Amino acid sequence: MQVARKKDHWVGFDLGGTKMMACVYDGDNRPKGTSRRRTKGQIGVKAGLKRIAATIHKALGEAGVQPGQLAGIGIGCPGPLDLDRGIMLETPNLGWKNAAVAGAIEKAFGCPAVIANDVDGGVYGEYRFGAARKARCVVGVFPGTGIGGGCVYEGSILRGKTGSCMEIGHFPVTPDGPLCGCGRRGCLEAYASRLAIAANCAAAAYRGSAPHLLEDVGTDIANIRSGAIARAIRAGDRAVEDIVREAARRIGWTMAGVVNLLAPDVVLLGGGLVEEMPEIFQGEVENSLDGRVMPSLKGTYTVTVAELGDDAGVTGMAAWARHVIEGSRRS
Ligand SMILES: [Zn+2]
CATH class of the missing domain: 3.30.420.40 (ATPase, nucleotide binding domain)
Structure with a gap:
């Protein structure tokens, strides 16, 4: 008999110009598995979104967590964003335009996803767990x-x-x-x-x-x-x-x-x-x-x-996704 697993894990993702990083956290914000890869902006939006999903899958594998156990995913993105629609409008560093990141990741993992500016994600990480x-x-x-x-x-x-x-x-x-x-x-x-x-x-x-x-x-x-x-x-x-x-x-x-x-x-x-x-x-x-x-x-x-270095972005985005998603459930 298949036992329904609890959706109590969160993923933080940091999309940088040269590298991307995913980290899986349990319900107590403890990191369980991490994956880092080169971003390779030149492969374009479609392949780029697949690469983001593959990096998250790798971190999940590392953590021993199934996609069905995810409560939400937060993705820190560069460039101007449409926050409510989850779209990266333009990313000069990657050469991407109108990348519907949140929608693609929600579809791939069957859980809500939110995006935020990558620097904001890092500052939020330091606010929750670091120097601020x-x-x-x-x-x-x-x-x-x-x-x-x-x-x-x-x-x-x-x-x-x-x-x-x-x-x-x-x-x-x-x-x-x-x-x-x-x-x-x-x-x-x-x-x-x-x-x-x-x-x-x-x-x-x-x-x-x-x-x-x-x-x-x-x-x-x-x-x-x-x-x-x-x-x-x-x-x-x-x-x-x-x-x-x-x-x-x-x-x-x-x-x-x-x-x-x-x-x-x-x-x-x-x-x-x-x-x-x-x-x-x-x-x-x-x-x-x-x-x-x-x-x-x-x-x-x-x-x-700042205290958290490279981890600020992923830890911040996982916590921010939780803040937004659990907040919207309450209201
Ligand atoms: Zn300027």
Whole structure:
């Protein structure tokens, strides 16, 4: 006789530009099985959605959990989203358009699926289980290839009418600055993303003022990644350190505006650059923030470094799916 299994497991999924990751959790949020694969954006939407499903199946196999035991799946996605319809509208990194992720995954696993912005998923993970536990309002800023932002406000991910919000990377900091990936000029991202930092470091190496970086990885921006930047600073490349500190200060100044708007209790820093150089980022952001916020808000927040690393996204998305799906059942 077949015994009906309880639907008490959740899956968190993180869809990145280069890699994807699925993790299965039991009803007590304990991780049971994980699977990671390269994303391979070039295979297109249809094959890409199949690849997502196959990665979830692999994690389920690892966990010894049947699809029938799943209560829900949360998928963190890049790019502009239609949150209610579960569609990724555009993903420049993958070259996908109008990918109906939630619908495809619901069909494949026979349980509800929700999507959220990948940075929001990570910030929610840190809010539930990491560095921002129990914060009334946490604003996350994650400098990477671009600069991601996210906010959890009184237990919910702050969102727009149809899509996500908190595009901190595209906060306009100068009226006529360098061209940004979004097509506008003078966004924070154009000054302080890893790409902007790497471009300045490449110029410094080319000029001869960053000899360790030059010897380690040369002047190709693609090779000047967070680890190489951190190594150059440790080896004594003062010019590289100045570039990173300047970028971190710009992030802090911009965050002062965000703090004035939202009065968060936690400003959360994460992403590859911060993981490699936590002291530099925390110190510079804290100092520049303190010097720029409205005096009455000084001391009302802490600047904290994320704790969960790569796991923040999957653990956050599983918990967010549960929050949304169980919440909708109650109402
Ligand atoms: Zn921009």
